Amino acid sequence: MIQAAEEEDEEHESLHEAxxxxxxxxxxxxxxxxxxxxxxxxxxxxxxxxxxxxLVTNAVRHAGGVTRFRLVAGPGTVTVTVEDASATAPRRWRRTPDEPCGAGWRLVRQLAEDVEVSTRPGGKSVSAVVPLPPET
Structure with a gap:
């Protein structure tokens, strides 16, 4: 299920696509x-x-599915990247108490130290850099 991808950038400890x-x-x-x-x-x-x-749930629910899923471990971080076929950027939903959804994008933005959304021909890419504590 996990396929290792070649990476020339030496700052990344490990990169996987699936x-x-x-x-x-x-x-x-x-x-x-x-x-x-x-x-x-x-x-x-x-x-x-x-x-x-x-990020995957949002791609499935709002953008027709995932076209690429990528994980990269760097110094003190893991970057999660999800691509889909929609050029529409994620947005914060206005929730009402009776709606079970709408908190995911807010959670991603709270947990990640950086979130980047970029459009490309045929869709978009959403990357979230999640910090990890230094190893002791």
Missing amino acids: HVRNAEQARIVTRAFLAEVGPIGGPDAEAVLLVASE
Whole structure:
């Protein structure tokens, strides 16, 4: 399920791409990735899992599905990138108490130290850089 991709940039410890169709698959791939890159557990792993899950859920729910899923471990971070076929940028939904959705984008922005949305021919790319504490 996980395919290693070649990366010339030496600052990245590990890079993986996988084909995912839903949030459950994203969490499975992300857990395996985190296990490969080192002992990342507890709230730090949960933050990365939540960001991956929410970005994939948003792509499925609002943009017709995921066209690319990528995880990159760098010094003190994991970057989650999800691409889809819609050029419409994510936006914060106005929730009402009876609506079960609308908090995902806000959570991604709270958990990530940086979020970038870029359009490209045929869709967009959303990348979230999730900080990890330094290894002790």
